[in-house]
Amino acid sequence: MYKYCLECGWQVSTSDGYSEAEVSKQAIEHFVETGHAVDSLRLPPPEILEN
Numbered sequence: 001m002y003k004y005c006l007e008c009g010w011q012v013s014t015s016d017g018y019s020e021a022e023v024s025k026q027a028i029e030h031f032v033e034t035g036h037a038v039d040s041l042r043l044p045p046p047e048i049l050e051n
């Protein structure tokens with residue numbers, strides 16, 4: 001889970017050591033504090049195999 005702001009450089013990711021719940025909470029807090037639109041991205045699976 002990766003969330004980022006469309007209007008400033010803010011971002012937070014589970015790869016920073018946060019749980020998904022914490023990432024979501026911080027995104028909501030950023031929106032509430034700044035009014036900025038936050039978009040989210042699911043990280044792709046580590047490996048995609050095609051046969």
Ligand SMILES: [Zn+2]
Nearest residue numbers: 005008010036
């Ligand atoms: Zn922002």
